[in-house]
Amino acid sequence: MLVSYKWLQDYVDLTGVSAEELGERITKSGIEVEGVETLNEGLKGIVVGHVLECEKHPDAEKLNKTLVDIGAEEPVQIICGAPNVGKGQKVAVATVGAILPGNFKIKKAKLRGEVSNGMICSLQELGIEGKLVAKEFAEGIFNFPEDTEVGQDALALLGRDDQILELGLTPNRADCLSMLGVGYEVAAILGKEVKLPEPKTASASEKATDYIKVNVEAKDDNPLYVAKVIKNVKVGPSPLWMQTRLMAAGIRPHNNVVDITNYILLEYGQPLHAFDYDLLGSKEILVRRAKQGEKITTLDDAERTLTEDHLVITNGTEPVALAGVMGGANSEVNADTTTVLLESAYFTGPVIRKASKDHGLRSEASSRYEKGVDPARVRPAAERAAELMALYAGGEVLDGSSTADSLEMEPAVVSVTLEKINRVIGADLNMQEVQSIFSRLQFETAVDNDKITVTVPTRRGDITIEEDLIEEVARLYGYDNVPMTLPKGASTPGHLTDYQLKRRLVRRYLEGAGLYQAITYSLTSKDKATQYALENRDPVELAMPMSEDRSLLRLSIVPQLLEVLKYNLARQADSLAVYETGAVFLKNEAAELPEEEEHLAAAITGLWENHQWQGEKKPVDFYVLKGILEGLFAKLGLDSLFAVKAAELDGLHPGRTAHVYLDGKVIGFIGQVHPTVQKELDLKETYVFELNLKAVLEAGTEPLQYTAIPRFPSITRDIALVVDKSKTAGELRGIIVEAGGKLLKDVYVFDLYEGDRMEEGKKSIAFSLKYFDPERTLTDEDVTKTHDKVLKAVEEQAGAVLRG
The missing domain is CATH 2.40.50.140 (Nucleic acid-binding proteins)
Incomplete structure (x- = not known):
């Protein structure tokens, strides 16, 4: 809500209170003032x-x-x-x-x-x-x-010698979506009176009821409808002061009739609509639910198809407005309009929100109806608008109004004790001070011993229970005035759980490895919801999604990270590495709510190393990401349980993809994004992984043990094994480690040969094996004995032959 400081002075005396000071005091009372803008600053x-x-x-x-x-x-x-x-x-x-x-x-x-x-x-x-x-x-x-x-x-x-306060209103404070509402609030904060407009019009001898009759079929949706008729209107520009106030509030001026309805919207918070009476085509206004498939062309010249969920204003037969959202083009006020039918109505929030959402028409009027307007202002707003049309459009206001009224809304009556107010706030107020606060808010009160009963005006629909009353007392008493106290009783120092500590360790490790943390939406679309999921379950669909692109809860984090890469690559950030720890949501048919499971995912693309001076460039590949994972599991003390085995998964490259194992169980995957997916997303060669982080962090680890610096030398033996191409280095390494026993301390691959000199269907993989005994110097005989066991094991279990 944009509030003009000069306009606000029409309702509250702001003498001695600058716009900046007022903004600070409003913020301290519970409504955040996001900024104060001086319109003519520096001019x-x-x-x-x-x-x-x-x-x-x-x-x-x-x-x-x-x-x-x-x-x-x-x-x-x-x-x-x-x-x-x-x-x-x-x-x-x-x-x-x-x-x-x-x-x-x-x-x-x-x-x-x-x-x-x-x-x-x-x-x-x-x-x-x-x-x-x-x-x-x-x-x-x-x-x-x-x-x-x-x-x-x-x-x-032009009204530029003004300052604009931008209020960041929460949905419960719909009362401040108007200048009068802000006036009430400011008057309460400053302890001053509110000056309200007093509309006065010289009514004509003719009656409004002779020109129009109002009938409402959908009484639950529209319990109050007021129609006034203004004749002999001359459509033209509105007064300059009105235009400038509208512009300062973010509304474009059109003509005097439309501008007056918008001005009242801002002043009273009550949406109005002006029809060209002569284009209406009848002497009846009928408010009803739309018929299935019924059509209306709105003021933006768009033809809209209606359903029975939508409320329409009709001339008895055809719709002339989508209630509370937008008028119809068939009854629009134009330069030739001479008679105006002015609508002021109370529509319930849900039916307006439904129409606004279905047709993508969110307006100042619809947003106010959705949050709730004050039913007590429906009639005064119509009278005030009629007065302004008489003043600035030369109109002749017909006597009375044509109304349909089935509204039954009484002010809320809420009671609270002084003892509870003081106990909750932590203050020591007396009843007179509490009464004074409610009096400043223009609330009627009645006191019975320690109990105060408050009659809340209909403009404050957010106050319904005693806690609401306590909040009003606290914020106007001043949060700064609430005494500070220390907690009583024994206190326990806070600490992180073992799980939280490990999660932080994971984040620090990945950031140290050069990955940036990303935080993406947990909501996704139907196309992406099941992509890269570790578990095949139906996605959880939201009952009331914001949009189709955010209608389902995710089963995987990878699709969102690919969107992050796409966004940044489109902005010429071509070397990227991001990770995210976050929840995925698994549907549980036996429970109402889904299971939340924490996952870890990463995506990298572009160059991993780029040393321009040395002319060295290293693009990312499968082994870069695999190495990051190996380092992570080593950091967590799980390297002995970690394994990677080739696999084929949808959306990933068939030859560069693997399952990640922890203690023999699949907990995730690692691989290159499939080239077709890369092309669809305009990505370069991209590698990703996703793990069940919960399984990783809850895995048991052996206590950390330190070993002394070696006193005795180690012996290294290299072997080149000829095996079938289907055999993996990881499989061979596992056999070697198991056969090597206690003396074998390290094994790593240092060469792979698949050239012309190799028999068809075969390949050569070379390993370096390090043997070591911390208690003594090994002899050739000791090493040969163990080494022979290794060679025999790879021959028997993998069909490997030593390369000659």
Whole structure:
């Protein structure tokens, strides 16, 4: 909610309270003020000028040479490029020495040989967003009304000598979605009175009920509908002060009738809609649920197909508005409108939200209906709008209103004891102080000994229980005034569980290895929900999703990390390594809620090492990611339980994919993303892994043991084994380790040969074996005995032959 500081002064006396101070006090009372913007900050030297003469520049077809009276002794010549500049206009002029947004200083200049003493400005050049400028001035300079005095401060006339407070409202504080609501709040904070508008109109002899009859079929959706009729309306521009207030609040001006409805929306928080009475086609307003498949063309010229879930305003037969969301094009107020039918109604939130969501039409009006409007303001808002239409559109307001009223809404009555207020807040207030706080809020109270009963106005629909009353007392008493106390009783120092410590260790290790942590959505689409899942289960679907792309709970983290890579690669970040620890959600048919299982996933692409000076570049590959995993399991003391075996998985490269094992059980996968998937996502060669982190962190580990620095030398033997191509190095290594016994301390692959000299279907894998005994120096006989066992084991179990 954008709140004009100057407009707010119409309702509350803010003497002696600056906008910044007011923002701080509102924040301390419980509503966050996200910022205070000074609209004319840094601007100066901008006045109203009168264009006395205007002719084409002699040497530039698109420029105009104007003579402008700026209230100085002599008129000045200004060269202007705006297509709509003309003689007789009142315009905004930045004089020589003026400063415009962006610290742009205006100097005397020559344009194509002609002197220019200033600049005729558009509203955009004065710092107003283009989308907020009225359409007739969107492509050129702004024209002030003809009676505007020359030489006046143009920024003041445009309402730019103001400050805007941006309120970050939570959904429960819908009462502050209006200037009056903010006025009540500020008056309570400052301890001052609220000045409310008192609409007065001279009613005509004719009655509104003679022109229109209101019937409501959907009484649950629309318990109150008020229609007023204003005749002899002259549609034109609204007053400049009203336009500037609308623009400051983020609403574009249109014409006096539409602007008045928007102005009341901001002032009262009550949405209104104006129909062209003559285009309505009947003397009846019928509010009902739409028929299945019924169509309406809305003000944005889009034809919309309705369902029985949508509420419509009709002329008795065909829809003329989608209730609370948008009017129909068939009854739109236009330049020829002379009679206006003004709608002010109370619609219930769910039916408006349904229509707004189904048609993608979220507006200022619909958002207020969704959060809840004050039913007590429906009639006053209509009267206030009718008054303004009489004043600024020359309208004649017909007597009375045509209404349909089945609304039964009484103010909430809530009681609380003084003892509970003080106990919860931790203060020592007396009943008089508590009554004073509720009085400042304009709440009626009744006291019975230690108990206070509060009648809550309908504008504060968020107050329903005694805790709400306690919160009101606390925030207006001032959180800063609540005394500070230390906790009583024995305290236990906090500490991390073993699981949490290990999780932190995992994150620190991966970050130390060069991976960045990512945090992605747990919600995903139907296409991605089951991709790369470790367990094949049906995904959990949300009952009320935000969108189709976020309608299901994820079964894997990898698809989201691939989206992270795609996003960054599109922005020329071509070497990336990211990881995430997060929950996946597994559907449990026996339980209402899904199981949450913590997973660890990573994705890398591009160059792993890039030393420009040495001319060394190392692209990522399967073994880079496998090495990271090996280091991680070693860090956790699980390296002896860790294993990787080739596998084939959907979405991964068939020759560069493996299952990850922990103590013989599959806990995840590692591999290259399938080339077709890479192409779809515009990715380069990309490698990923995903593990069941819960299984890893809960795995039992042996106590850490230290060994002395070796005193005796080790002996190394290298062997090259010829085996079938189907045999993996990991399989052979496992056989070697088992056969080597206690003396074998280390085994690693150092060569692979599959060249022309090798028999077809065979390959040669070379291993280096290190033998060592911490108690003595090994002899050749000791090593030969163990080494022979290794050779025999690989021959018998893997069909390996020593390469000659």
